[in-house]
Amino acid sequence: MTRCRLCGSAALASVVDLGATPPCESFLAADRLDLPEPAYPLHLRVCTDCWLAQIPPLITPEDTFQEYAYFSSYSTSWVEHARTFVDGAVQRLGLGGESFVVEVASNDGYLLRHVVDQGIRCLGIEPSVNVGAAARDEGVPTLTEFLSPDTGSAVRAEHGPADLVVANNVYAHIPDVVGFTRGLRALVADDGWVSIEVQHLLTLIEENQYDTIYHEHFQYYTVASAIRALESGGLTLVDVELLPTHGGSIRLWARPAEVAGEPSRRVAEVLDREKAAGLQELSGYAEFSARVAKVRRDLLRFLIEAAERGETVVGYGAPGKGNTLLNHCGIRPDLLAYTVDRNPYKHGRFTPGTRIPILPPERIAADKPDYVLVLPWNLRAELVEQLSFVHEWGGRLVFPIPELSIVEVKP
Incomplete structure (x- = not known):
């Protein structure tokens, strides 16, 4: 990796080098145990210009997500988390029978099933054939596709603009941050909302959560770097929530830049926490590698x-x-x-x-x-x-x- 995938800077500094590993979801069938198994470097770096933490894009989403081993519905707490989110979003945004909700990377319909239950029109966009089929079996309309600006425009043309676009646990999984964000903007109505959940780099560093660094996760966000990423696609962060999921996540509420207005006080509070932790200077990352080594020992x-x-x-x-x-x-x-x-x-x-x-x-x-x-x-x-x-x-x-x-x- 020579340049930051968000801002293009060459100022990348090492955070932790975990050696080389196979892709984390490439579970082996018994008849493949005697065959070669590819492994790829797993080296986290941070851009000292925009502070996006990232690994090289050595595998593609197509390598991982055409057939996927992860089904969200097998986690009881995660299904309940999704239900709580849907109930809150319906109340917060005033969603009803005339609304339209799109979820990107909708997996097996674990979240949109709750939208269906409330009688709200929805669509999942899920690249994995097998888990998308499981969602359709549960009555969740699902398009088998990766999100791009063209995909977003095509969905908007066919179904209309979305009042709410949900992108939970996917914003780290895409190497083309700018293209994906433009795809979100293409989906959402000009006065609509985008909700993104992604692991918070602050807790990853503070709590030694280095095992969440793997080849599916191309980047790792602070609120500061997420603001920069959202702006690349015409979206503006207006609110943030701190969540306990995945050891510590952020829920980013964004809107098209033209209607966003001023961000909430919570945005400034989290930015202050990140700055106090040193995540906008190299000192905040200096001891992480040593603490990772201690977990291993x-x-x-x-x-x-x-x-x-x-x-x-x-x-x-x-x-x-x-x-x-x-x-x-x-x-x-x-x-x-x-x-x-x-x-x-x-x-x-x-x-x-x-x-x-x-x-x-x-x-x-x-x-x-x-x-x-x-x-x-x-x-x-x-x-x-x-x-x-x-x-x-x-x-x-x-x-x-x-x-x-x-x-x-x-x-």
């Missing part, structure tokens, strides 16, 4: 010592972030016998790079391991409750992020 020390004591450790979940962690730490089945996942698509497959088997969740109760390493640590509250049964044999939960934590669950 602590987790490996725990796994090695457990193995030497003859104790069993298995995983819970096979999220993309987990594969960054497993590969960076060099964890193999000798230290983590297997992991389980609620998504049947992943059963019988193996984690990329580390080749750890992925099994149905029922295996934990059958095998009664000493420890369960929770890879989707961002769902901690939900999973502590789901896994409370491990207390029956004295099992404990292990959370690796932001620091190693061993939890004795209670019934």
Whole structure:
């Protein structure tokens, strides 16, 4: 990478180098275990002109999203998060039977199903064929396509302008930030709203959430860099909410520049927090790499010592972030016998790079391991409750992020 993908500057500074890993969602079928597996550098840098943190675009969205292993509906808390958002947006924006809502990267319809339930016309734009089909099966109209300015214009011409465009957990997934943002502007009505949820770089740095750095995530936003990105497509940030999702996210409310008006006080407050954390100067990033290395050492020390004591450790979940962690730490089945996942698509497959088997969740109760390493640590509250049964044999939960934590669950 030689230039920033947002502003074109060559002033890129290293934040953390995680080596080379396979794409995090490239789960391996058993018949591919003896075949070569490509790996790509995973090196986060920050532009010291516009402060957009980014990795090189070494894989394309087409490589990842034509068929996708992630189905949002398998997370109970995430479906509830979507329902709460829809209820709030309907009230905040006065949406009703005459309104039109578009969600970009709508996955399996986990969010738009709530829009359908309220009798509001909607459309999902989802590039992955398999999860888009699942959305249509649930009654959510879905277009199989990547968003571009042309796609946005075509949807607007056919369906009319959208009163609300939702883009949750996708603004980091697109290498062409400017083109995607122009696509959002093409979709939204001239007096409409755009809502974007994306992980907050502030919490990523402060909470050692380095496992959310992976090849699907091309960039990592502060509110300051998001303002610059939105402006590139003719949108203006008018409000921001801080969310607990994914360990700490921002919900950006934007409007076409012509009608945006002055931003809320919350925008200035978050900008002040980011500046105080040093995220608009290199000092804010200086210690991150060392803290990442400590997470790796602590987790490996725990796994090695457990193995030497003859104790069993298995995983819970096979999220993309987990594969960054497993590969960076060099964890193999000798230290983590297997992991389980609620998504049947992943059963019988193996984690990329580390080749750890992925099994149905029922295996934990059958095998009664000493420890369960929770890879989707961002769902901690939900999973502590789901896994409370491990207390029956004295099992404990292990959370690796932001620091190693061993939890004795209670019934």
